[in-house]
Amino acid sequence: MPIISISKLSKTYTSGFTALRDIELAIERGEIFALLGPNGAGKSTLINIVCGIVTASSGSVLVDGHDIVADYRAARRAIGLVPQELTTDAFETVLNTVSFSRGLFGMKPDAGHIERILRALSLWDKRDSRLMTLSGGMKRRVLIAKALSHEPRVLFLDEPTAGVDVELRQDMWRLVRDLRQQGVTVILTTHYIEEAEEMADRIGVIRRGEIILVEEKAALMHKLGRKRLTLHLQQPITAVPPELADYGLALSGEGSELVYTYDTRAERTGITGLLTGLAAAGIRFKDLHTEQSSLEDIFVGLVREERAQV
Structure with a gap:
């Protein structure tokens, strides 16, 4: 009980x-x-x-x-x-x-x-x-x-x-x-x-x-959190290749970094597909790191959702 x-x-x-x-x-x-x-x-x-x-x-x-x-x-x-x-x-x-x-x-x-x-x-x-x-x-x-x-x-x-x-x-x-x-x-x-x-x-x-x-x-x-994968490229690029548009990638660091933000529930398939697409597009990276949203990030997102509904 x-x-x-x-x-x-x-x-x-x-x-x-x-x-x-x-x-x-x-x-x-x-x-x-x-x-x-x-x-x-x-x-x-x-x-x-x-x-x-x-x-x-x-x-x-x-x-x-x-x-x-x-x-x-x-x-x-x-x-x-x-x-x-x-x-x-x-x-x-x-x-x-x-x-x-x-x-x-x-x-x-x-x-x-x-x-x-x-x-x-x-x-x-x-x-x-x-x-x-x-x-x-x-x-x-x-x-x-x-x-x-x-x-x-x-x-x-x-x-x-x-x-x-x-x-x-x-x-x-x-x-x-x-x-x-x-x-x-x-x-x-x-x-x-x-x-x-x-x-x-x-x-x-x-x-x-x-x-x-x-x-x-x-x-x-795990359910509501999001992760961010930052790829440090070997060579800067000026734009995200069209074939990778579905991933919502963002360029930063004057074109030397690609940032991928994804739902933790889609972690495996998302990253695997992205890396395959990068290789096919001839984009090489020299380093990467990931960040996961905190409980505070999740809470702030829920509060914002409430305000949007009012």
Whole structure:
């Protein structure tokens, strides 16, 4: 059974704005799932519904087998949430606020667990500091520690590294890897696409309140990615031979380079045919190299597609 099962989930606000439309999504146990989408696509609304902060208009959500409405206490206990906003109790100490968060979920005190979390997030030396004295990056670490205080089986990270320093980002992703090894499921939204590319097992893309694709990261990049083959010619040419026009080749480097951009699904037949055609046309090359589109390139392409449809 998936750790999170979402069925026909929709949300329409009283203003008439529909933020989510019939979302169907299953998130597997122990995976890192990245939810990507442009601003206003519905990412935070979806997370807030699963976490019990926003009420859905229709549909159902199960978290570790518990319905978020009928059995909300058990469902909420299974979830840790790191929100976008820095909301902290300014006058409380780091240690007390993290320990208090654990107690809110009915968990018995566990000083050893709290210490491990604070040390993992480089907060142990700040444990007696009041939150008002901390920097923005340190306050973000406290939010993460609070989300982990009750040992959740699911951790939501809503833009967890937005506006924080490089050190925190590195600590954050080191912690995420450790949590996955412990069997915790991690769902994140991020504007740092390279983080999703490095960390995620699967990618989901939401656009205008609808899930438009869910794929394993490698499969997504193979399916939607593009490659570029650059051939460095032995002798410059002034134009692409007519017999090679179907390949959409581009000349660069004052005629010394031929650039072939192709879909990864057509990789073998495309390159084989191109090289055969070049030999037949008497064009020789001395070197070549390839580049593959990144997850960011794919995401930008999907966003552009959305804007073109509006």
